[in-house]
Amino acid sequence: MKWLVFLFFALPLLAQDLNISKGQAVILEFGKKGLEKIESKSNLDKKDKKQRFMLHPKDDNKVILIFSSSYRKPIKEAVVSAFYADGEVKKYHLLGVEGSYKVEKLTVARNKIKPPKEVQERIRKEINEANQIYATFTDELLYDGEFIKPLDSAITSEFGTARIFNNTLASYHSGTDFRAKVGTPIVAANSGIVRLAKDRYYAGGSVIIDHGFKIFSQYYHLSEIKVKPGQRVRKGDVIALSGDSGRVTGAHLHFGIFAGGTQVDPMDFIKKFNSLINEKQ
Template sequence: MKKIIFILAFFTSLSFADQNLSISKGQAVILEFSKKGLEEIKASKDEKQEPKKQRFFVHPTEDNKVILIFSSAYKKPIKKAMVTAFYSNKEKFRYDILGDEGFYPQEILKVAQSKISPPKEALKRIKAELNEANAVYASFTDEALFDGEFILPLNSSITSKFGSARVFNNTLASYHSGTDFRASVGTPIKAANDGIVRIAKDRYYAGGSIVIDHGYQIFSQYYHLSELKVKVGQKVKKGQIIALSGDSGRVTGAHLHFGIFAGGTQVDPIDFINKFNALFTQQHSH
C-alpha cells in the first residue's frame, strides 16, 4: 500500500487526474506532488465542507516535489475526503480518500479513582494544561527542524498500541493516543528527531511531559516521565537524552507513552514514522 501512496502522486501531468486512497482513523497519509507550477493545494474532510487551503512543504530529499501530511482524527474520522492540487497551467491532480474505522482492541485497566473522576480543585489545572497543549499543536513552524528519519525514543517492547479503547475502572474513559513502551523508572529517553521543546512540565494526566516541535506541525510527545532533562525553548538533537521514564500521571505502572501529532491531529506514531521514513529510503521514477 505504501508504494501505491507514493507512486500515485506523480501523475500530475494528467488534467483532472483522480486517484483513490483509503485512510484509517488515527492515521496519516503522506501525499507527494510535483512542485513545478504548483499554486495551491486544497482539501475538504467531508463532502459538505468547503475546501480549505493546505500547508505543504518541500520533500526532504527531492527538491522538485512537495509533500502534504493528511490525517484522519480518531474521534472524528474522515468518511470521504478530497485533496486537489492546482497548477499554473490549469491542470489539477486530485485524491479521493475514503475513511475506515481500522481495528483497535479494548483494554481493561485499573487506576486511582481520582484519575477517572478528578477532584474539583484539579479541573482548572486540567483545562489549563489542555489549552496550553492545543495552542502548541495549533502553531506552525514553517521550516524543517527535523534531520532525516525519525527514531524510536528507546529500544524496548511495545506493551500497548495506539488506538485501544481504554476502559478505566469499568468506565470507557478514552482511547490510547500513543504507543506504550516497556520501561522501568529511570530508563533514558531519547528525542525522536531534532527539534525545539515546546512543553516540559508535570501534567495531571500525562505526568512528567515533554513535547518537541519538529517543524511543519509535526510534534513528538513523551509522557509519564520521572525526570526532565530539557526546558521549553531548548533545541534538541535526535538521539539526545531528554528525560528518564517513570510512572507519573494516570498510569497502572512505569512505562513510556510515546505519541506523534501530525497533519493537525493525533496519529499512530509507529505508522507515521514508518511512512515518513520511507521518504528517505524509497526511490521514485517519473
C-alpha cells in the same frame, strides 16, 4: 441532499484513490513546479480548506502534504486537490476506513477517572496549553532525516486501544506505550525545538518537541525532565528519564505523534515517513 454529497465525491474521476484509517496519516506527494495551492474538502468541512505543505525531504522537485484523519471524528471521504499555473489539477480521493483497534481494561486510582474539583481547572489549562502548541506552525524543517524510537524496548500497548478504566470507557490510547522501568533514558525521536517540558495531571512528566510543519512528538509519564521549553535538541539526545507519573498503572513511556492537525498512530507515521525518505529516486 444525499445525492448532492455523492456527486461531490464522484466528480474527480481521475483522482488517485487511497484509504485512510481513523487515527492515521497519509503522506501525499505533488510536483513542485508551477504549484500554486493545495486544498482539501471532506465530509467534515463546510468549505474548501487551504492546506500548508512542505518540501519533500529527499526530492527537491516535489512537495508533500501530511493529511490525517482524527480517531474521534474520522473522515468518511475527502478530496485533496493541487492547482498548477498551467491549469492542471492533481487530485487524491481518500476513503475513510475504521481501522482495527483493541480494547484494554485497566484499574487506576479513582481520582484519575473523576478528578476532584480542585484540579479540574488545572486540567483545563493544560489541555488549552497543549492545543495552543499544536495550533502553531513552524515553517521550517527542524527534523533530521528518519525518525527513531525513543528507546529500544517492547511495546506494551498500541495506539487506538479503547481504554476502559475501572469498568468505564474513558478514552482511547492516543500513543504507543514502551516497557521502561523508572529511570530509563529517553531520547528525542528526531531533531527539533522543545515546546513543553513540565508535569501535568494526566500525562505526568511531559515533553513535547516541535519538528517543523506541524509534526510534534510527545513523551509522557516521565520521572525526570532534562530539557527546557525553547531548547533545540538533536535526534538521539537524552531528553528525560522514564517514570510512572500521571495516570498510569505502572512505569512505562507513552510516546505519541501529532501530525497533519491531529493525533496519529506514531509507529504507523514513522514507518510511512521513513519509507518516504528511503524511497529510491
